[in-house]
Amino acid sequence: MFLKILSKSNAKEILMLLNEYGELYFGQIHKELDKPKSNLSRVISELQEEGLVNKRTEETDEDGRIPKNYYSLTNLGKIAIEIYQKEDKMLKEKESGNVNINVENNHGIIANNIQNLNVKK
Numbered sequence: 001m002f003l004k005i006l007s008k009s010n011a012k013e014i015l016m017l018l019n020e021y022g023e024l025y026f027g028q029i030h031k032e033l034d035k036p037k038s039n040l041s042r043v044i045s046e047l048q049e050e051g052l053v054n055k056r057t058e059e060t061d062e063d064g065r066i067p068k069n070y071y072s073l074t075n076l077g078k079i080a081i082e083i084y085q086k087e088d089k090m091l092k093e094k095e096s097g098n099v100n101i102n103v104e105n106n107h108g109i110i111a112n113n114i115q116n117l118n119v120k121k
Helices: 002-006 011-021 026-033 039-048 075-098
Strands: 023-025 055-057 069-073 099-102 117-120
Touching: 002 011, 002 075, 011 023, 011 026, 011 039, 011 055, 011 069, 011 075, 023 026, 026 039, 026 069, 039 055, 055 075
Parallel strands: 099 117
Antiparallel strands: 023 069, 055 069
C-alpha cells in the first residue's frame, strides 16, 4: 500500500511541498498547488492514514475562528522523499543513456547488452 499511495496523483507534490516548507495548513497547500480542494483533502487524508504526514490542529482562539489543520512530514514521509529523489535520479540516468552500477560482490553476476556502463568498485 505504501508504494501505491506514493504513485497517486498529487501525493508527490504534497510531500515535496511539505518537505520544502516544513509545516503548512490546508489553505497554503491549496494555494501553492492550485488543485481541487476535494482531491487534495482526499490525498492528504490517505497520506496521513499511511503515516507519511502528521496533522496538527491549532487551538481555537477567542475570536471563534475555525482552527486550522497544519500538516508536516513524518519520518516515513521523509523516506518517501528519498524514494522520489532516487526515482528522479534513475529517470535522468535513463534519459542520458548511462547506467551506473556499484559492485561490492559480483559473484556469478553476468551482464549482457549494456551500453555506456560505468562500474565503481
